[in-house]
Amino acid sequence: MVIDGDYRIQRANQALSTHLGTGDPLIHKVCHELRAASKWALLRTREGPCVGCPVGRTRGTRQPADEELSADAGIVTLHTFPLESLTVCVYRDVTHEREATRHLALTDRLAAIGQLAGGVAHELNNPLSGILASSQLMLRDLSAGSLDGKEEREFLGEIESAAQRCKKIVEHLLRFSRQARRDEMGRVKLNLLVTEALPLIEHQYALRGVHLNCHLDPGTSDVLGSAARLQQVLMNLLANAFDATWAKKGSAGLPGLIRVITESQDDAVYLTVRDQGAGIDEGHVPRLFSPFFTTKPEGQGTGLGLAVAYGIVTDHGGTIRAYNLPEGGAEFVVRLPSCEPSKGSETGERLLGPRPSLPPRRPFR
8 A cells, every 4th residue: 555644545456445444445545543443453652553563664664564463353564654744554364374484483493302302312311321330339348248438429429420421411401492482582691592502502512522712792782582592593503403414524524613692783783693504505595594495414404404493583673694605615794683782792893794795715604
């Protein structure tokens, strides 16, 4: 539709009439009043327009604007474009699209929890074996009547140390699973999110010769979002980085390295994951973030990781880009709006450099 300064419709197509479910002419009607009488009614301000309507921003800046709005009947995106004295408004019903995205995210999250549980079970096996061996030695000495106290204290110390390790592993898994059940929005400290996620996987990666290195800028600002969903993005990127690095390095018996970097720059927060894999084939670029696309052997990947990460980042008003690094490997950069003006690095250095041009890196998306 095209509306004037009083929100009166000057032109509209048949799709809008069908969307609002009205058989009456739309011309010269006030758009938010028509919407209020339909099943797609939105919350309204005291002045009348819908809450979150981007028309005011477009009129003030003379720039296009967009917003996602929720009604009882579903979710619509509204894109607004300025004309001389009018505003063009384009609605799109994204209800089924958002529902499909949520189902994909849930499927991927359950798969991630299953993979973590398998890794944790393997990791718990080592300390539990130590507990079992120490307790069996103590029982043997007790049966033989050869307890001297000193050796038993050493056994008990090993049992306690192994039990504490088991406890920490289980606590990290429980924390991750609890977060996976919560999607509430709030201020998220990206550095804290990274440090809480790594204990779940770094030991598993190290067992296969791939190590994690973090450069977390203490000046990194908070972002507004869901900690659980953003942690899912990080875990998906790390899983891809590990598979790529291990395929190139680990399979050849060489140590591999994954780098995780955070920083604030230009009122945005960046989360970067770099691997030492073979890089991204340009033939795969068009489908890089498509659901169910994977280059892994059958049974080793769902093809949902990057698609879900892309959807979550987009829902948070951010972007995700992929680059091939000149020294080899790939880099994924997540950009999220900051809750506050950029502080930059305390040392004054820029960890990532200007965005989005990163010569000689080649941005894919």
